[in-house]
Amino acid sequence: MSxxxxxxxxxxGVTVRTLHHYDKAGLLSPGSRSRAGYRLYDDADLARLQQILFYRELGFTLEDTAAILRDPQADVLEHLQARQRQLGEEIARLRRLAEVAARAIEVQQTGVRLTPEERFEVFGEIAFDLSYATEAELKWTGSEGRREAMARAAAHTKEDWRLLMREATAWRAELLTAFDEAQPCDGERAMDLAEEHRLHISRWFTSCPPAMHRRIADDFLADPRAFALVVPPSQQRPGLAAYLCKAVHANAARRADGRADGRADGRTGTEETR
Structure with a gap:
């Protein structure tokens, strides 16, 4: 059949112009022509075209494809293995470029104005998951607290971030100790740690009243990416996110009941003088 x-x-799924080009290049000449001189392709031509398109999809040049199809003794496996190596190298290069782009986007979305080297030096294991940063940006884009947090994060110097992370590291060590010692999540020690975390957010990012702190803690429980910003995966324990979430809720209830220690909601005196 023709x-x-x-x-x-x-x-x-190609253009007529492409088929004409293959014909002129001697890559795919139709098996016959009609009486009027129009190209007619048979089943063997279609099979050859399928091979051509296969090699094209793999990135072979027309010259390489022609050489493979022209020589029945051509080592097709060797050609494919060589192309596989080339594709592997290209994939690795593109991944590196994607990582660079991701870091650049991440800097814009997290408000952290540090070089990659400085970020590693300051944050260590704590990593900003780009997908979470993007979702947070969309989720809180209209929030005044989000805008304030981004603006203040952008204004932090490298020394600010060092101090912030030292505070966070010391607080995390206390949290892990309380959890490992099976201190009750609604006990004084756990609630005090929750309050320290709330004040840390207020001091460095945005005023964090108890209601907002509860929403943040709920995020820790619901999304591992959010909790990883507080406790890196290597230090996490099963149930730790739930423990912190419950402690935050218990602390919020304590403050609502008027049994807090009297520290002001939001910024502390230290914050007001920074």
């Missing part, structure tokens, strides 16, 4: 150039183009 097919016109238009029919073959439709079958293969």
């Amino acid at each position: 097919y016109s150039v238009g029919q073959v183009a439709a079958f293969a």
Whole structure:
């Protein structure tokens, strides 16, 4: 059975111009022509076209494809293995570029104005998950607290971040100790740690009243990416996110009951003088 150039183009998802080019290049010449001189392709031509398109998809040049199809003794496996190596190298290069782009986007979305080297030096294991940063940006884009937090994060110097992370590290060590010692999540020690975390947020990012702190803690429980900003995966324990979430809720209830220690909601005196 014979097919016109238009029919073959439709079958293969290529243009008529492409088929004409393959013909001129000697890569795919139709098996016959109609009385009017139009190209006619048979089943063998279609099979050859399928091979050509396969090699094209893998990135082979037309010259390499022609050489493979022209020589029945050509070592197709060797050609494919060589191309596989080239593709692997290209994939690795593109991944490196994607990582660079991701870091650049991440800097814009997290408000952290540090170089990659400085970020590693300051934050260590704590990593900002780009997908979480993007979702947070969309979720809180209209929030005044979000805008304030981003603005203040952008204004932090490298020394600010060092001090912030030292505070966070010391607080995290206390949290892990309380959890490992099975201190009750609604006990004084756990609630005090929750209050320290709330004040830490207020001091460095944005005023964090108990209601907001509860929402943040709920995020820790619901999304591992959010909790990883507080406790890196290597230091996490099963149930730790739930423990912190319950402690935050218990502390919020304690403050609502008027049994807090009297520290002001939001900024502390230290914050007001920074």
